[in-house]
Amino acid sequence: MGVTPKYNFRFADDWVILTSTEQEAYRLKRVMTKYFRNKMKLELSQEKTFVTDLRTEGIHFLGFVVKAEKKRKTPDPQTWTENLVGKPLPDMERLKDKIQKIADEVRVIGESTERSVQAAQIQRVNSMIVGLAQYLQPSICSHALHIIDRRINNTALAVWKKRFPRHYNKYQIPMEKLCNLPHRHEGYKSKTFAVPIEGEWFGITMAFITHSKYESKPFDQRMTPYTEEGRRIYSYYRSRSKPLPCDRPSVNTARDIQLSVYAKTVYNFEYFMNREYAYNRDKGKCKYCKKPLFLDNKKYCYHVKGNFR
Structure with missing residues (x-):
């Protein structure tokens, strides 16, 4: 007392x-x-x-x-x-620096005329947007997420105007029509900037899709993207929830996208886009053994007949 x-x-x-x-x-x-x-x-x-x-x-x-x-x-x-x-x-003063770094990466997209390089840079930008949105997710962040989207969209507008001065409006595509991160973009008609590659539109995602989410249980301190154990815990934690979360990272890397255009084997651009669809379709699990495909082994799974690849 x-x-x-x-x-x-x-x-x-x-x-x-x-x-x-x-x-x-x-x-x-x-x-x-x-x-x-x-x-x-x-x-x-x-x-x-x-x-x-x-x-x-x-x-x-x-x-x-x-x-x-x-x-x-x-x-x-x-x-x-x-x-x-x-x-x-969200601490808006500190958030400004994070948004500036993403905006700088968006400007890099306009430095190349190669579609594969542009798509790879978009993939990098998207990973930064999703990562920042996920970090802010436990907070009251709706206003902050819209600030991120507005700044990134304005930067992308300047980049696309410079790269495609006469037809930049044609490169504004509804997110639901993008071939990258289809599960995340499904049902969203908001337009974003994209580039055409092999008959598909590959575009920049938006932060507002990652809605605020408050954890009902104590947060596991070991769950972090910076260690192998942390990534496994995160994947297992997410695998218990249905449907597959829209805020998960892409199964493809920026390097996968960039090199796929030059691939002489089956690992071409279409393969990596189909892999994203298949991962969503099977809810992040191996179709053969039904085990979750963790972030650090998602490239390795079984065919339906059981052959390892």
């Missing part, structure tokens, strides 16, 4: 401590500064170590701003509470 509640969460060397009074927050700052200096021989940066009010400034943490606000009212009165709740929002 009488103890002020405190909560701590961190990622690597980024720490956040939550408490309910300003007095306790400043006391913790003094105590921890002395502790790290005397016990750990570390000096806390006084510029980065500061006290803030979640009701006004919020917490800037890992590209998000978490604020304490009243819960939005819903039709279900049982979910309403007068207490403040934490609302994660």
Whole structure:
């Protein structure tokens, strides 16, 4: 009784401590500064170590701003509470740098006249758009996703105008007609910029397709795209949900697309597009043994008759 509640969460060397009074927050700052200096021989940066009010400034943490606000009212009165709740929002200042990097990659598309090179660069741009949208997905991100799409579309407009000054409007194609990421683009009539390649349209995706999604269960800290174990956990986690998630990465790489045009074997452009369709059709599982095709072994699966390829 009488103890002020405190909560701590961190990622690597980024720490956040939550408490309910300003007095306790400043006391913790003094105590921890002395502790790290005397016990750990570390000096806390006084510029980065500061006290803030979640009701006004919020917490800037890992590209998000978490604020304490009243819960939005819903039709279900049982979910309403007068207490403040934490609302994660994208940090728009940090997001600007991410969008700028994607825009720079979009400009690279116009530097080549080779359709295969253009398609490969579009594939790279799409992976960056999907990756950024997925990162923002756990937050209230609808506004931020539309900002990403508007900036990328304006950049693409400038690129296509320069490359195809008289006919650039002909290269604006409804997303549902694109041959790349068909599962993601299915049913979306919003137009995007694309290039024709072997009778198909290969185009830039949009971030708004990746809708906000809040995890109902605690997030598995091992799930990360940067390790083999993390990718396997992610694939298994996604494989339990039906239908196949639209925000998954493409089964093809930018190099696959670029080299497919020059292929003298069956591994041509049509093969890689069909592989994307087949992966969606079979819900990400091997048609022969029914096992999930994880991100790091999706190129290897069985024919229906059981022959390994």
